[in-house]
Amino acid sequence: MKPFVLNVALAAIAMSCANSTASRAAWEPVRPVEFIVPAGTGGGADQMARTIQGIVTKHNLMKQPLVVINKAGGAGGEGFLDVKTSSGNPHKIIITLSNLFTTPLATGIPFNWKDLTPVAMLALDEFVLWVNAEKPYNSVKDYVDAAKKAPSGSFKMGGTGSKQEDQIITVGIEKVIDAKFTYIPYKGGGEVAVQLVGNHVDSTVNNPIEAVAQWRGGKLRPLCVFDAQPMAYDEPIADGKAWKDIPTCKSQGLAMEYLMLRGIFMSPKATKDQIEYYVELFKKVRATPEWQEFMKNGAFNTTFLAGADYAKWIEAEEKRHEGLMKEAGFLASGN
Amino acid sequence: MEELANLFHGFAVALQPYNIMLMIIGITLGVIIGVLPGLGGANGVAILLPLTFSMPPTSAIIMLSCIYWGALFGGAITSILFNIPGEPWSVATTFDGYPMAQQGRPGEALTAAFTSSFVGALFAVIMITLVAPLVAGFALRFGPAEKFAVYFLAFCSFVGLSKEPPFKTIAAMMMGFALAAVGLDSITGQLRLTFGVTELLNGFDFLIAVIGLFGIGEILLTMEEGLAFRGGNASINLRVVLQTWRELPAYWMTSLRSCLIGCWMGVTPAGATPASFMSYGIAKRLARRGNNFGKGEIEGVIAPETAAHAAGTSALLPMLSLGVPGSPTAAVLLGGLLIWGLQPGPMLFVEQKEFVWGLIASMYLGNLAGLIVVLTCVPIFAAILRVPFGIIAPLILVLCAIGAYSVHNSTFDVMLMLVFGVLGYLLKKCNYPLAPLVLAIVLGDKAEEAFRQSLLGSQGSLGVFFSNGLVSTIMALGLVALFWSAIQEGYSRLRMSMA
Numbered sequence: 110m111k112p113f114v115l116n117v118a119l120a121a122i123a124m125s126c127a128n129s130t131a132s133r134a135a136w137e138p139v140r141p142v143e144f145i146v147p148a149g150t151g152g153g154a155d156q157m158a159r160t161i162q163g164i165v166t167k168h169n170l171m172k173q174p175l176v177v178i179n180k181a182g183g184a185g186g187e188g189f190l191d192v193k194t195s196s197g198n199p200h201k202i203i204i205t206l207s208n209l210f211t212t213p214l215a216t217g218i219p220f221n222w223k224d225l226t227p228v229a230m231l232a233l234d235e236f237v238l239w240v241n242a243e244k245p246y247n248s249v250k251d252y253v254d255a256a257k258k259a260p261s262g263s264f265k266m267g268g269t270g271s272k273q274e275d276q277i278i279t280v281g282i283e284k285v286i287d288a289k290f291t292y293i294p295y296k297g298g299g300e301v302a303v304q305l306v307g308n309h310v311d312s313t314v315n316n317p318i319e320a321v322a323q324w325r326g327g328k329l330r331p332l333c334v335f336d337a338q339p340m341a342y343d344e345p346i347a348d349g350k351a352w353k354d355i356p357t358c359k360s361q362g363l364a365m366e367y368l369m370l371r372g373i374f375m376s377p378k379a380t381k382d383q384i385e386y387y388v389e390l391f392k393k394v395r396a397t398p399e400w401q402e403f404m405k406n407g408a409f410n411t412t413f414l415a416g417a418d419y420a421k422w423i424e425a426e427e428k429r430h431e432g433l434m435k436e437a438g439f440l441a442s443g444n
Numbered sequence: 445m446e447e448l449a450n451l452f453h454g455f456a457v458a459l460q461p462y463n464i465m466l467m468i469i470g471i472t473l474g475v476i477i478g479v480l481p482g483l484g485g486a487n488g489v490a491i492l493l494p495l496t497f498s499m500p501p502t503s504a505i506i507m508l509s510c511i512y513w514g515a516l517f518g519g520a521i522t523s524i525l526f527n528i529p530g531e532p533w534s535v536a537t538t539f540d541g542y543p544m545a546q547q548g549r550p551g552e553a554l555t556a557a558f559t560s561s562f563v564g565a566l567f568a569v570i571m572i573t574l575v576a577p578l579v580a581g582f583a584l585r586f587g588p589a590e591k592f593a594v595y596f597l598a599f600c601s602f603v604g605l606s607k608e609p610p611f612k613t614i615a616a617m618m619m620g621f622a623l624a625a626v627g628l629d630s631i632t633g634q635l636r637l638t639f640g641v642t643e644l645l646n647g648f649d650f651l652i653a654v655i656g657l658f659g660i661g662e663i664l665l666t667m668e669e670g671l672a673f674r675g676g677n678a679s680i681n682l683r684v685v686l687q688t689w690r691e692l693p694a695y696w697m698t699s700l701r702s703c704l705i706g707c708w709m710g711v712t713p714a715g716a717t718p719a720s721f722m723s724y725g726i727a728k729r730l731a732r733r734g735n736n737f738g739k740g741e742i743e744g745v746i747a748p749e750t751a752a753h754a755a756g757t758s759a760l761l762p763m764l765s766l767g768v769p770g771s772p773t774a775a776v777l778l779g780g781l782l783i784w785g786l787q788p789g790p791m792l793f794v795e796q797k798e799f800v801w802g803l804i805a806s807m808y809l810g811n812l813a814g815l816i817v818v819l820t821c822v823p824i825f826a827a828i829l830r831v832p833f834g835i836i837a838p839l840i841l842v843l844c845a846i847g848a849y850s851v852h853n854s855t856f857d858v859m860l861m862l863v864f865g866v867l868g869y870l871l872k873k874c875n876y877p878l879a880p881l882v883l884a885i886v887l888g889d890k891a892e893e894a895f896r897q898s899l900l901g902s903q904g905s906l907g908v909f910f911s912n913g914l915v916s917t918i919m920a921l922g923l924v925a926l927f928w929s930a931i932q933e934g935y936s937r938l939r940m941s942m943a
């Protein structure tokens with residue numbers, strides 16, 4: 110343990126020297142920063158937050174500790190309301206997923222993303238259409254034909270949560286191919302993938318990281334990705350196929366696109382200096398090899414946005430979610 | 445044979461001095477985490493996870509899994525000494541462990557609890573070593589209907605096998621179901637019974653309910669009885685460990701049964717909590733001195749502890765081979781694996797042999813190390829009971845408040861804990877059993893979710909619960925357990941009329 114402590118201490122000294130000379134940072138945290146995760150332990154957002162915490166600790170990117178806290182209640186509503194009511198507290202940041210839009214729309218809790226201060230988009234999470242490898246669906250066409258031929262409602266789609274991203278995609282597919290699925294909500298993405306392996310559902314739209322192990326084990330087969338272009342990673346995963354070889358759904362005649370935000374917000378009424386501090390922090394995090402490894406494992410779309418671009422992107426995405434959820438009939442009464 | 449060679453290679457990895465040091469640190473941290481109610485194994489592992497990023501993955505998982513074992517051991521300590529379960533699966537341990545402590549036998553209860561934990565875990569590890577590939581596939585057959593059947597069995601075995609009046613048991617259980625229903629309905633994604641109160645978004649957390657019902661309720665009862673704290677005459681030397689050990693082999697049948705229940709529940713993956721309740725319920729009915737259960741019977745400690753550990757250990761199997769965590773703590777460990785770039789799943793056993801077998805070897809060694817650590821501390825733990833009640837009660841209250849606060853970092857939960865304390869006191873005064881209430885809070889929403897998922901899949905037909913051999917068998921067992929008393933009575937009447 111000794112050499113490790115020494116290294117950390119040295120790194121700390123080096124870092125503080127570098128900081129004081131390079132940038133006269135106008136604002137820095139003076140107490141531990143709470144990093145809120147509006148989802149349970151072990152899920153995608155939680156993994157990302159804890160990876161960031163590990164990277165920040167290992168590379169000594171902050172002088173104050175970063176503490177991850179899960180506030181998963183009410184589909185993440187608990188976490189959002191907590192940050193919303195911490196107005197003017199710069200020591201609180203939150204990582205968000207699509208529930209930033211879907212939770213207030215579906216439950217009617219008094220929250221909108223404009224209540225928070227946007228910091229940066231870290232990445233976008235992809236969605237892939239998966240089927241059990243034993244099934245004879247080798248292409249999107251086989252799959253669509255089978256879904257249409259099955260009696261209405263007998264084709265089962267498994268997904269994470271209710272009235273959230275997985276179900277939105279499911280409704281989108283139903284519209285495009287004019288068929289009726291039965292959507293079965295589960296608690297977590299890993300569980301969904303295993304239910305598909307066990308043939309308890311017919312297909313899923315798991316994120317890459319949730320299903321990759323089963324793909325490599327030859328249990329699941331990816332059919333297409335819900336993105337405008339194929340994923341960037343060309344390292345072979347299974348049967349000599351890489352993430353890059355999975356076609357886009359659109360190119361296969363299933364015109365549906367969906368990407369999930371993995372972004373950072375902070376408490377309301379943050380000053381420019383404070384936002385700038387966190388943007389710079391996350392730029393440093395993104396430059397580390399650990400982060401790049403994490404992106405590769407999860408086949409993430411590594412788009413990075415901050416400032417006005419980020420706000421504009423969120424605004425467009427909010428409109429889109431409102432439209433999608435209205436069409437699907439997922440809006441809470443009173444919204 | 446190849447497995448054995450791998451295992452010995454694993455022992456070589458786990459026995460490196462650096463890894464042994466991590467093992468002992470992990471166990472100690474785990475015991476502390478287990479003792480603090482509310483902190484819990486999952487939170488503890490989550491908090492300590494980033495510390496391990498600078499270690500090689502094998503060392504890191506050894507340390508984290510040792511924290512997990514430590515927490516499993518530690519949960520029993522406060523259950524027995526103060527009637528406050530530190531972890532959900534130690535609730536059943538309080539039923540007989542606490543009365544034993546009050547009778548001045550805390551050392552005996554602790555020794556029995558720790559030893560049974562070790563036996564349960566050892567049994568599960570041996571099972572993992574020998575039949576991992578076979579058992580892993582079994583978990584795949586569990587869809588929503590099968591899961592519901594398991595929960596159904598757990599509830600039924602509690603109602604049917606309990607010696608309390610069945611209607612009081614059912615009333616308490618229904619109250620638990622109502623409390624479990626508060627919060628977000630995971631099937632429709634809508635809020636239920638929150639009445640616009642944002643603090644209730646989360647529903648009632650099990651830990652807060654338990655800390656209040658058991659911990660605070662107990663303190664209130666003791667105060668009423670004149671501040672007497674019975675347990676002061678606890679013997680505090682290590683001989684009690686040996687004496688208890690001499691008694692334990694007589695209960696081999698209970699142990700074996702509990703091991704089997706535990707392994708089965710761990711793999712399926714229903715988890716350690718239902719396993720401990722089910723094992724206690726069945727032991728109560730089948731043990732020779734079953735009538736004495738709840739009054740300080742050592743078998744009532746052995747049964748739940750053995751099952752909880754067998755389940756907690758075997759829960760790691762579906763996590764490693766399928767990527768489905770069998771417990772919240774396993775879920776956090778799973779997150780850790782992903783961060784280290786290890787992808788749990790069917791290929792893990794093939795591609796990361798050193799890691800998997802290092803972990804399995806550390807299960808053997810970690811549990812042994814844990815047993816030694818906690819057993820040597822038995823006299824110290826037991827001595828806590830010699831502290832006068834006037835000093836210890838405020839300390840327990842503070843501990844409870846910290847525990848309740850740390851579940852969600854919310855002061856509202858501390859209030860809630862006090863409300864549950866009063867509720868626990870009232871229920872006890874009216875002779876309502878608390879256990880079914882707690883069981884329903886823990887498993888109520890999971891059972892509801894599985895039930896509704898099954899019906900969604902079957903388009904509303906109840907036939908899904910009898911649609912294949914596996915699910916029908918479990919449901920049938922549940923029904924037998926529910927009507928056990930009636931069946932027994934009918935049988936004896938039949939024999940009477942024959943004679």
